[in-house]
Amino acid sequence: MTTLYAILIDGMIYASWLFMVAAGLTVIYGVMRILNMAHGSFYSIGAYTGASLVGWYFSGAQGAPYWSYALLLGAALVSGVVVGLLIEQGLLQFMYKRDEILMVIVTYALLLILEDATKLIFGVDPYFTFQPYSLLGRSEIGELTFANYDLALIAVAAVIGAACWLTLNRTHTGKVLRAVIQDREIAIAMGVNVKLMFAATFVVGTTLGAIAGALTAPAISVSPGIGVEVIVLAFAVVVVGGLGSIEGAIVGALLVGITRAAAVHLAPQIELFVIYGVMALVLAVRPQGLFGRDLARKI
């Protein structure tokens, strides 16, 4: 019984993290049809800005420790919006009519550039800012104890998931976005400012990536290369769930997260394999992903 609930809680924690990382990626693809390889860099930028700011805050004992959570989120919001807007306005907006494959190459180039830029700005030494992680204490559930910060991430991921879903399905902006997703040209003909929609979507996606990085920073050592590592996992999640689907990202993250937790507890030797095993299995049965839709080719 202990094993079962340990798998479930660990799986939920990992799934929450995976979903936060993958949400921005799937939002951008869903609306803009851009497979944003640079998404990991926004995660990395969020982690670095969050860790730097919180490190500065605690080194000077500036005030109440709980303000560090606001700093983490603030750093992610500012860095995600500013860098996202710069890249969208400075580069991507000139390429929207180009082929999806070209966009993959362009965003891959961006990933490499942003990785090096991150090293130039933040250096190559790891950042350790664990205070927000330990500040929340721990909870005993049955025979095991869990860090409350990890449990809080489940709630944060749920809020992000709900906000994305509600925005897309229950607001006027969401309706407009869905119109753009369905048929870009008709949306333009109906007076929709697609350029603005794309800019807003890209910034939301990059900010989600930065938030995921900032909230992960207190649990890890923030160091060069973390963005490249998460992008592979984020792709696994969105491919399992179906590219461009928020519901798919939630289910994909849960599937990968709980399977990985089960492997760690029951068969640690195959932990790395199962994540990609799940992806391969889903693709073999449903190549478009669990929630992906077959699209008719436009001639």
Added chain:
Amino acid sequence: MTQFLTGRRFAARAACSLLVLCAAAQPLTSWARVELGAPAGKADATIGCMFPMTGRAAIYGRDSIAGMKLALADLARDGTPAPTLRVLIDDTRSKASYAVRIAEDFIHRDGARFLCGMVSSGVAHAVSQTAQRNRVIMVGTDHASSRLTIEAFHKYYFRVSNDSYTSMAAGARYLAELQRKTGWKRLAFIAPDYDYGHVSWIDLRSNFERLGVKFELVGMFWPKLYEPDYSPYIDALQKAEPEIVVTALWGGDFIAFMKQAASTDFFDRTRLANFDTGANYEVMVALGDKPPKGLIVSARHHNNWPESERNRRFVNDFHEAEGRFPTYAAEGAYSGIMMIAAAIRKAGSATDTDAIVTALEGLHLQLPEDPDGFTSYIDPDTHQIVQMQAVGEVVPDDRFPPARVMVGNWTVYRAEDLSPPPALVRERRSRAAGTADYFP
């Protein structure tokens, strides 16, 4: 879609944007290659060194360069005639294929007759084969897999820092003594899922067998290198209820594991031991002033052990030059350069590779890691340096800021007790003969 630009304007703007961004990132590339010592044409020998200078392990590359600068300075002021060395350093980017290409360039373009460095055992395996193929000497300074000196041994490979066997031999002895005091029985092991992690377990198990330590293995876990989330492993470890957890996680991974575990009651129930890298200075800094209780750690070099004049001078010189205290990588790289210089001096030639190999086999050299009365030497059978090792606990110590704790309560082990017995070396080599691990 009239707002979209025409093809030509689009291409021009995109190219400009990319060029600006590339220009911003360019300085990083220019950091890649570093040259120390004598200029080309004026050196007795060229040494091609490879370290990660970007990515997560970059701090080891940075400290290694500083360590090599100290070695060259010490050689210059030694007073005895020393060979003039040209040291080239390039960034492996922690990738084996990339490091092999750099090694080939060092050998064929720069005329290097020595290769040195490498943090990752995986990278070192690949470069070791390059060294063997080209008949140049490779001196490992910072990777630890014992496979390199046992199964994959060849005459051109030498290592001047403690390997996983040495560290696990010291660790097994420490745990055997602890078992006699506390009667612990349940042990779990967690290590990164690559060569170094797996070899560390083989070495620990073999030392337990050698010492006759009986225990119940209640779990083995293999997280990937740079794993961000250790919570399922920590839960699985708590569930298994080990009294001792031995880990071969290193650097930021070890720190992240400890910090995540500290938010549970892991350290109330279990003692965590890391015998190879746990006492590295960067770990001490990251522990702050509230380290988890019960840690048992060691490392390949300590800033506060041995309390010898030689070690104090090395640490102080490093601090004076760099404005910070060294990680163990610095002493490994320092030792590598000193060892090469000593071998050239002993062989009387910088070009006769076989004579230098012979000089290195059994070479004795006093290094910062040696306590008074002991001198490090190269084991002729494995080409592994033989050194003493000290294992201890984390105690308050503010002499090496920003660290507020260091290792203390030392237990020191004799070097001769920490080398693999010849029978074990023969057995591991014969078992590996004909497999991918073996390339004599």
